[in-house]
Amino acid sequence: MKPPPFRYHDPQTLGEIVGLLGTLENAKLLAGGQSLMPMLNMRFVLPDHVIDLNRVEGLSYIRESGGALEIGAMTRQRDLEFSDLVASRCPLMHEAIQQIGHRQTRNRGTMGGSLCHLDPSAELVSVAAALDATVTVTGRAGERRIEFAEFPRAYMTPAIEADEVVTSLRLPLWPKGHGWAFVEFARRHGDFAIVSAAALIEEDENGKIRRASLTLGGIGPAPVRVREVEQALVGQTAAAELFGTACEACRKLDAMADVQAPASYRQHLAAVLSRRALEAAHARVQGRG
Amino acid sequence: MGETRKIIVTVNGTRHEAEVEVRYLLADFLRHQLGLTGTHLGCEHGVCGACTILFDGRSARSCLMLAVQANGHEILTVEGIAPGPDKMHPLQEAFRDNHGLQCGFCTPGMLTTLIEFLRDNPDPTEQEVRVAISGNLCRCTGYQGIVAAALDAAKRLQAAKRG
């Protein structure tokens, strides 16, 4: 299990990355390496070129700007985990991060790497879907923004062109006082979730749900925003029965099957975890009633 | 041999200049080029944790890094944990005294992982220790001796700090 031969490039600037992507055939971008490196070691991917992003300046940052959190693509999961800004302004991500892999993998794994690997149960991918994030990519034609809903093109395939690189993620923030929860079911601590549910809730002073976001990971080829449930909740008064009833809709979603779990089990978990996430999010709503 | 690069890397405080093949894994570089064979390979797909090293003070799986990526960086391996040939680190002593190892193959990764963890969490709970080593597989101990050793080491390190 050793990587196949390839040419190695370690650009220092974004411009150099784009230049390399524009000229090299069959190139792979190496970010934190927590997904690409196992695939190289197993020779599941055989790139002619590896472009290492770890020496590029200016792609690692976490900042708040215009009601959104902006995160550089090379920001390590570990830095997100320990960011006070993330913890206070984007608690959903803070909770999700704790459930990603292990300390050794979070120390290396990056925001952009998770997004581009696009594992259907990856926590950060679900958070991006839950928050209606915008992905910024840069290519030869310059910079463009992709709404997250348009970002997954197919199973583990982002809608970016061969000459483009993800540079940042913009996560619109929910107002202070919103409720959040990231709940997942994995066989062991740190495993990819079989199913995960990310919930966000905003309520008015009477406990009426003003806005809701529910995202399921591990169900479809990419995270699924469950609009049917979201719509069923808005305008209603938050309550356990409401969540329970609304989340039954999750059982009808098309679900994947693999060696870890059959589709029917995923559908069942989708309903259970959605309800649990919404209940937990509701319990965290501040300033109601 | 394919493409190579010259790298300069500091391992356990010693500066090394070396020519490495660009596809060479960091773990293989440490083991076979520097002869630091204490870093073990148990799965080469980033799950077992035996190859854990500290990269600029942060734990990382050296099977998921290229040697060339270490250029200009500092690495600590299991060989660099003990303060000297006659003295072991309190964490190593705690492993010995709590029977925290049997075959010892996972031990280097456990030690490096816990060096970082105890540095950042000097007074952990048992559950926190269990989560801290959740990315390290051990097939011999059932983890019980390892958890006991980590908790014991935390006490020893605290006591040493109090002096």
Next chain:
Amino acid sequence: MPPPGPGEYRGRIEDPPLLRGTAQFVDDIRLPGMLHAAFVRSPLGHAAIRAVDAAAARALAGVHAVLTRADLRPHLLSEFLAVGLPSPSYKQEVDRPALAGDDVAHVGEPVAIVVAESRYLAEDAAALVEVDYEELPAVADCRAALKPGAPRVHRNGPHNLVAEFDMGYGDVAAAFAGAAHVFHESIWQHRGGSHSIECRGDVAVYDPLEDRLTLWSSTQAPHAAMRALGAMLGRDENRLRVVTPDVGGGFGPKLVFYPEDVATSVAALILRRPVKWIEDRREHFTATTQERDQFWEVEIAVDGAGRILGLRGALIHDHGAYTARGVNVPYGAAQTVTLPYVVPAYRLEVKLALTNKVPVTPVRGAGQPQGAFVMERLLDRVARELGIDRAELRRRNLVPPERMPYATPLKTRGGIPVVLDSGDYPKCQLAVLDRAGWDSFPARQGAARAKGRYIGIGLANFVEGTGRGPFEPVTVRIGPSGKIHVYSGAAAMGQSTKTMLADLVAEQLGGDRANVTVTTGDSAAISLGIGGFNSRQAVMAGSSAHVAALKVREKALMVAGHLLEAAAEDLEIAGAEIRVKGAPTMRISLAQIAIALAGAPGFMLPGGAAPGLEATEHFVVDAMTYANGTAVAEVEIDIETGAVAIKRFVMAHDCGRALDRTIVDGQIIGGVAHGIGNALYEWMGFDDNCQPVTATFAEYLLITAPEMPQIELVHQESPTPLNPLGVKGVGESGVIPAAAAIVSAIEDALAPFGAHIAQTPIRPAEILALIEAGRRRHADSL
């Protein structure tokens, strides 16, 4: 602090290099000129090989050889690994080839060895070897394999039945005919791989000066490997040496001799360069032997009070594609079923079926966990049906202490009577029930259920055959340096074997373990050796070490008495010297005695002693000594997800005299972890074409620290009369009852749903299905 007392932990001599990263595992060996091997392996479950084209691979710069079976042939007396243990029950011989010939019978079967300047290059070249396969039908299910018309696992084989035997005694038909109750169970049991964190590995070195081949191998059985390799290469034992460096865990499969060991050795002979092959994890999943599926159809006959009258059934065992060890896994399973209990009549028909998968050989426990699981499932069933407390039912049936030694009518696979030598099984069960709060559990369970929480408790008894004979030699030798050198045929792979031997020898020879060196796992250091498996090292090698050390002690004292002109009984050995008690100036060092016994030309040896201060002991005992224990597990089920959390696991065990209780605890806890994995996590899956579907650590789940409960142990010590130390083996104890106790607890937690579990592993989706089925039954009954 006072020095450690008997049985107390004093640290291990193995630890310092392991903790400092200076230990020497096989992949740590670096030799000048060393080359690296990778294997071309079958990607198919069953195929004919039409052609192998290695031209492109051979042409790659840095590649030294690509060898197929035809290339090995001139160097081999035999092209097959004939290593199966003897048994009269074989129906056909299916030995593994050194490399595949005209066909392949499982994914991962080695077809060619590629040797290159680096492992990287070897893998590059292996990918260039073109093998033209004609895919053949593969057989994945061992039950289907035995059906008429099933495709054959080997296209030229007669059928898929590799062996068949009956085990049992007594008038089973009469027992069932007269029974008040008979209950039947269909049980599927799966166990997976060993997954020592260190995979296998070899370094083969040919020394033309001495015409000697040395194979450094991560093996549990170096002497057996030496004999197997010698037979295949036609090389006598003076020109062949197998050595084990530090071994990073074994757990069974490393006791097997493998095609890679042969191919690497032949490559070194051909190339006259050291050749290293280190198995990677992907290879370990497809080329290292494993345990797998057993399907049991069993029934139990009991009287009105739940006393066992008889037990009978049939077992179909997945053997894999070849015989790599023998019939021992199903034999061990069949022989374990009844052991803790008085079972008047027993009969099991056992069939071993070929499948197109990597061969099955023992993994920690070697069939015993499956045997115990079957018995304990049947007893839970009886208890439930008859409304008897599960522990009380077992108490009624356990072999009572007053019947010890208890001669069962069973025989081991070597034909030796199974006699339970010692132990108090009911007391052991009672001890763990007290510790676990068994009697008060129903109240706690009721309170939890009232809050919507589903907790359950379960128990399992086991008796483990340990210390498989006939012997394990130990030489104790004091050299002119005064150092005590211990050589054993035992093999160490993490069980603290060196510490155990050093302490047993030091106990007789001065008490200073620092004065003792221990060499294990080297075929050149001692002529015979059986190896490390079957919970046998402390029993067999420990006993030999003890007796050999006593002999050396006796001789040293005799010679010292002669030289000091004192009676031997007035002498004591302290550290590296012998002195007259009460007269510390009258002393002589062990080194001086060793030198005296090395002889001087023309002079008599002191005291008429035989030459040399050394003794070799082959403590021979054919009968196994039987350890026992009881495990109690407490679980909580999330009935919405099917997740199982093990809240508590308490185990009482009796391994006779514990030489070091901390090390004993470590062995048991490690075994329990493995057993929990078997109960809940580990599953080696194959699809219908025999493609493995769980061949990474992301899919094949080993338990990690957060899932492990803190294991509580209760010690009982019933020394065995079968060896001078009174010790019984312990290496596999923890694994044997674990799955049975956990499944019992899960079933108990799910009693409101009428759940009935007859399988391992049991996974969340399956638990959820049981809950939903229970709800449907409940709804239907309304």
